[in-house]
Amino acid sequence: MMIEQGAYVRIRRTVLQPQDRSSNLPEDTTLVPYKMWVKGYLQEESDLFDIVTIKTITGRTETGRLKESNPAYKHNYGDFVIEELRLKDIILGDFYE
Amino acid sequence: MSNLYDTLMARKNEIIKASVGLDYSLYEFEGIGFDYEKLMQDQGYSLEMIKEIQQDNMVGNTPLVELKNITKYARKYSKPGYGARIFLKDEAANLSGSFKARRAALAVHQAKKLGYKGVIAATSGNYGAAVAALAAKAGLRCIIVQESFDSNNVSQPEILEKARKCEAFGAEVIQMSVGPELFYTFLSLLDETKYFNASLYSPYGIRGIETLGHEIADEIKSLTGKFPEAVVVTNAGGGNLTGTARGLKDAGAIDTKIIAASVNLYGLHMASDHDFNRKSFTTGHTGFGIPFTTYPDRSDVPRSAARPLRYMDQYVTVNQGTVFFMTETLALLEGMERGPAGNTSLAAAFSLAQEMKQDEIIVVQETEYTGAGKHLLPQLSFAKKNGVTLEFGNPELEVPGKTIIFPENGSFVTHKTIPLDSLRKTYLKRYQDFKLSDKDYVFLAEELQLTIEQVKTYF
Numbered sequence: 001m002m003i004e005q006g007a008y009v010r011i012r013r014t015v016l017q018p019q020d021r022s023s024n025l026p027e028d029t030t031l032v033p034y035k036m037w038v039k040g041y042l043q044e045e046s047d048l049f050d051i052v053t054i055k056t057i058t059g060r061t062e063t064g065r066l067k068e069s070n071p072a073y074k075h076n077y078g079d080f081v082i083e084e085l086r087l088k089d090i091i092l093g094d095f096y097e
Numbered sequence: 098m099s100n101l102y103d104t105l106m107a108r109k110n111e112i113i114k115a116s117v118g119l120d121y122s123l124y125e126f127e128g129i130g131f132d133y134e135k136l137m138q139d140q141g142y143s144l145e146m147i148k149e150i151q152q153d154n155m156v157g158n159t160p161l162v163e164l165k166n167i168t169k170y171a172r173k174y175s176k177p178g179y180g181a182r183i184f185l186k187d188e189a190a191n192l193s194g195s196f197k198a199r200r201a202a203l204a205v206h207q208a209k210k211l212g213y214k215g216v217i218a219a220t221s222g223n224y225g226a227a228v229a230a231l232a233a234k235a236g237l238r239c240i241i242v243q244e245s246f247d248s249n250n251v252s253q254p255e256i257l258e259k260a261r262k263c264e265a266f267g268a269e270v271i272q273m274s275v276g277p278e279l280f281y282t283f284l285s286l287l288d289e290t291k292y293f294n295a296s297l298y299s300p301y302g303i304r305g306i307e308t309l310g311h312e313i314a315d316e317i318k319s320l321t322g323k324f325p326e327a328v329v330v331t332n333a334g335g336g337n338l339t340g341t342a343r344g345l346k347d348a349g350a351i352d353t354k355i356i357a358a359s360v361n362l363y364g365l366h367m368a369s370d371h372d373f374n375r376k377s378f379t380t381g382h383t384g385f386g387i388p389f390t391t392y393p394d395r396s397d398v399p400r401s402a403a404r405p406l407r408y409m410d411q412y413v414t415v416n417q418g419t420v421f422f423m424t425e426t427l428a429l430l431e432g433m434e435r436g437p438a439g440n441t442s443l444a445a446a447f448s449l450a451q452e453m454k455q456d457e458i459i460v461v462q463e464t465e466y467t468g469a470g471k472h473l474l475p476q477l478s479f480a481k482k483n484g485v486t487l488e489f490g491n492p493e494l495e496v497p498g499k500t501i502i503f504p505e506n507g508s509f510v511t512h513k514t515i516p517l518d519s520l521r522k523t524y525l526k527r528y529q530d531f532k533l534s535d536k537d538y539v540f541l542a543e544e545l546q547l548t549i550e551q552v553k554t555y556f
Contacts, residue, residue: 015273015282020102022278026369029276032248036282037272058215058238058269060290075257075470078478083487087425087503090489094506095170095430 003069005045010071011054012037013064038062039071102278105285113398116287116294118211121399129528130540131400133407137343140207140300144347147203148308154234155192156202157308161316162187164461166430167443171450174508181326181453183446185461186313189435193230193262194223194466196309196337200297201227203305208293209235215292219283219397221245221256222380222438223465228295229268239263240292242283245272247373254479255379255438258470275373280397298396298403303340310344313460314353324350325458329442329449332357332412333385335393335405341462342408354410358445358512359386360438361414362497374483375498377417377476381441386412387515391523406517406524406545413512415444416492418503421473422510423447437473439465448512477501518555521545525555 003009016034040054040062052066114120124136142150151157164183172180188196201218205228208216215238218228225241232239241263245252252272260270271286273279287294296302310328317325328345330338342355360382365372367384376382390412393401423444424437436443443461450459469475477487480501488502491509495502504510524545531537538549545552 016102016278021276024368025276026366029368029370032274032370034276034278035246035274037246038269056269057267058240058290060269073257073261075254075261076475077469077472078254078475079481081474081477081481081487083477083489083503084425084474086489087422088429090503090506091422091426091429094173095166 001048003042003046003048003066005042007042007069008039008071009042009054009066010037010039010068011052011062011064012067013062036064038064042066102281105281105288108288109284110399112284112288113294116292117296117299117398118207118293119299124400126536126540128534128537129531130537133404133543136400137300137304137402140304142203142304144307144311147304150206151199151202151305151308154198154202154231156198157191158312159190160187161185161313164431167426167447168450170426170430170507171447172455175451178455179451179453180455181450181457181459183450183459183461184317184325185443186309186463187433188309188463189466193227195227195439196306196463197222197224197227198231199305199309200224200302200336201231201295201305203301204228204295204299205231205235205237207301208237208295211293213293214238215240215290216295217242217283217286217290217292218295218297219279220297221259223259224297225259225268226262226266229263229266232268233266238292239266239268240271240286240290241268242271242273242279242286244275244279246274248274248370251374253374253379254470254475258468275368275370277368283397294397296396296398297334297336298398298401300402303336303343303402306337306340307344307347309462310341310346311348313341313462314345314348314350317458317460321458324353325460326453327354327356327449327459328462329356329358329446329459330462331381331439331441332359332405333380333382333389334396334403335389335401336403337463338405339403339408355408356445356449357386357405357409357412358442359383359414360420360441361416361495361513365497372498374479375485377480377485377501378420378438381438383414387520391520392527404544406520407543409517412515412517412520413445413449414515415441415448415512416495416502417497418492418495418501419510420444421477421501422504424473433464434467435464436467437476439463444510445512447510521547522555525552529556
């Protein structure tokens, strides 16, 4: 899927490979690369997962793998949590009893 | 280590010096110490100037509210005659929604004064939003570097919300995977952009909170005729505690007990890719609180202005389930939807108040804004998805990363005290092989609120 020049996109870049990481890490973290995600305007028409260049909102240039165009905020209030209703019952019952 | 990494790290001092506009070497003593008070006083800001800068920026003078229902609730579980009055400083009313605006106001003002074009801060927390909002008002560019994702590209909902908020104020947000190499990215950005390092640990980052201590002292005194007996501070990097305590003392409240409170996350490793998404608090926890208390200079400036053991009278922990319970209580009994992380000190105060007499006063010195992602519902839902079990019972049995245990009723809202002596001993371990001079001992005594003789016996 081609994404046009000037689109607002999100890229990912590997900053340090596992072998280049800090020596002072717990074992699970030493096994994975150190990565960066950043958003900006795409400098050339590209395909998803191409290595691309972007210009960020402060005017910096960054290079990385194209992961997403028009990145939206998707965080929300989560799934229904039944335990929260029980918390309400406990607190109100405890206070007003 | 790659050459790239080593080359940049070797230039650390030069980059930091250029980015803070402050020569820390002027304050160094021979040996291990430095002139802390001179560092704090030398930067050209009086308390009056700080108040003025904050007022101009919609920061400070937040409402002080008496939590009458929560006080009544705590008294239900107190001995007769016990259960102190609980007050709360509603810091969510600051520009950007937390007390962090007090710190950012001064840092951004200094950046502008020195002619920097932009500011950078390394933070996944409310400080990012504060720096971004204040930078927006000052017409400066802003970059926030966050530790956001684990290796499966999963982020804490709370951190995603803070990224959104920073971007709302026009900041560039750079999100990193788990690891202390964030400092490497931070340094390379400072080097590339020549922006100001809006460190949480600079003198500006700490002196900005002194106004909070002053407001608490003055407002409680004018309402009740006396200074509060205790102030509880959520503790992570130590800055909130240091600045608040300095403000209280400066206002004359020298006998007010300063109590640090952190969420108990013992057993979770802060640099572990696996553990990262198994905690429900990204700040205000022991994973920051303990290391920064016992070694303040681990921060992103050569000498941290946050030195909590100089001011702390007690350090307590509460559990994750307890803080969620009190977050719900604040909404249900006082009509205030805040936190959750900022309610760590509220949870501690509920329990601590029960050890104090009814005519005594305990102040919870902050709240923070809440919203999608940054709220107990998404955080609990996220915990469940990561295999954490939610239970009811005694929160003291909670195992961070495995369970969250909510109090079965108000009597299970308790705190645990970490002995200050054990923290002091950990602090001193670093110097056990040093040949210390008399001046070094004076410095250590000031750092740890001990006499020189006591420091010697601790070794």
